[in-house]
Amino acid sequence: MGYEYDIVGTSKVYKNVRLGKDVVIGDFSVIGQPWNGMSGDITTIIGDYSFIGNNVTIAAGVKTGNKFTAEDGSRIARNCIFGDLVAIGLNAVVLEEAKFEGMNRLHAQGFVSEYAEIGYGAWMGPQIALFNAPHPKCPKAKFCERDYAPRIGRFARIGGAARTIPGVIIGDYALIGSGSVVAKSVPEKSVVAGNPAKVIKLIGELNCWDKVKYGVEHPYDVQNLPKAPEDLQKRLAELGWTR
Numbered sequence: 001m002g003y004e005y006d007i008v009g010t011s012k013v014y015k016n017v018r019l020g021k022d023v024v025i026g027d028f029s030v031i032g033q034p035w036n037g038m039s040g041d042i043t044t045i046i047g048d049y050s051f052i053g054n055n056v057t058i059a060a061g062v063k064t065g066n067k068f069t070a071e072d073g074s075r076i077a078r079n080c081i082f083g084d085l086v087a088i089g090l091n092a093v094v095l096e097e098a099k100f101e102g103m104n105r106l107h108a109q110g111f112v113s114e115y116a117e118i119g120y121g122a123w124m125g126p127q128i129a130l131f132n133a134p135h136p137k138c139p140k141a142k143f144c145e146r147d148y149a150p151r152i153g154r155f156a157r158i159g160g161a162a163r164t165i166p167g168v169i170i171g172d173y174a175l176i177g178s179g180s181v182v183a184k185s186v187p188e189k190s191v192v193a194g195n196p197a198k199v200i201k202l203i204g205e206l207n208c209w210d211k212v213k214y215g216v217e218h219p220y221d222v223q224n225l226p227k228a229p230e231d232l233q234k235r236l237a238e239l240g241w242t243r
Helices: 141-147 229-238
Strands: 005-008 011-014 017-019 030-033 044-046 057-059 086-088 104-106 190-194 197-202
Touching: 011 017, 030 044, 044 057
Parallel strands: 011 030, 017 044, 030 057, 086 104
Antiparallel strands: 005 011, 190 197
């Protein structure tokens, strides 16, 4: 089955893609391509002021909020949903039907499995991997892959090269140490590290690396954590942060 598309610069943009205001598209990218056998009328939406880099693939059915970023070489599978201010890093992969609530960053070469749910403000370092398949393929694979999809809480932080096994839920504000292998769910506001990862403290107990220089003793002071997306937006505006 052939599907119609337009050429924008050197990139393919399929007919049922809706581009928002002032969207920038790099070279040799493909946006909104239907998968084999599907209807060609499924809608793909790229929000206002978004940036699509070079050699990016965004499959049909993806819907993004405003100020979405997909950096060079990233791959986003069908029917993923992204809120405002989501950034997908260099050569990162997001598989089908994943959902990012907004104000998220997935750094370079990160991997997010099918059906994952990423809470508002969650941050994921380079080369992280969130898995959802508990065993090799079987007749029930698509059911259990959805049931065991990762759930990342609001404002959680996952350090570079960390891994989560299928079925893990990361609580709100939790912090996962770099290189950790997370084999069980993590309570909110906890710090975990190691292989297998274990709770080592609460985020409120973390000390600043240089409290004299930065004037901060406890960078994750529980009393000052953002409580809602609106709270985080306000605090960032006060700091002069813009994107």
